[in-house]
Amino acid sequence: EDKVVQSPLSLVVHEGDTVTLNCSYEVTNFRSLLWYKQEKKAPTFLFMLTSSGIEKKSGRLSSILDKKELFSILNITATQTGDSAIYLCAGEEYGNKLVFGAGTILRVKS
């Protein structure tokens, strides 16, 4: 059965810290790995990763995929209180079916 496992389940850091969120996946007909940020409502898209070893960056966030080890990480540098959210990782099968992990709850303290 397809599964996506995220770690840690929750994390509390101080503003300015750097965090690394982990995601391992086992998804048949794998097409891509996606990261979403969820703040009480709609998950908002962060990254889509399809190739190994190519880092994607957006401001203080970056992510990379390892298709050999079936693993991805999401890095957030210089964290801010506005980064507090649930970060969801999902493996995508061809046909847009997403298999989500349970998420990592990040809380950034000021």
Added chain:
Amino acid sequence: NAGVMQNPRHLVRRRGQEARLRCSPMKGHSHVYWYRQLPEEGLKFMVYLQKENIIDESGMPKERFSAEFPKEGPSILRIQQVVRGDSAAYFCASSPMRDEKLFFGSGTQLSVL
């Protein structure tokens, strides 16, 4: 360009009643997906629809649940004879084409008393 619109935001039903959840995809999107999020769990795929067609319903419970996406109007997720275990957040997502990035709505929180 409005995002994916779901209504209602919150829905309260008593056991045995019917729940109807609506989703209007983003403009230009003809592919709709429904996901369910139980407390402290990740989102679980339910069904994938394209206009007037169900493409993949492998995540739908076999009984009481149905979904449609008519030629005109929003997609509807219908739950008949709701039970307490149906209480969850139901998210809709849309994409312009198959294998394109999904955009999510804000969800409908269903509470069954």
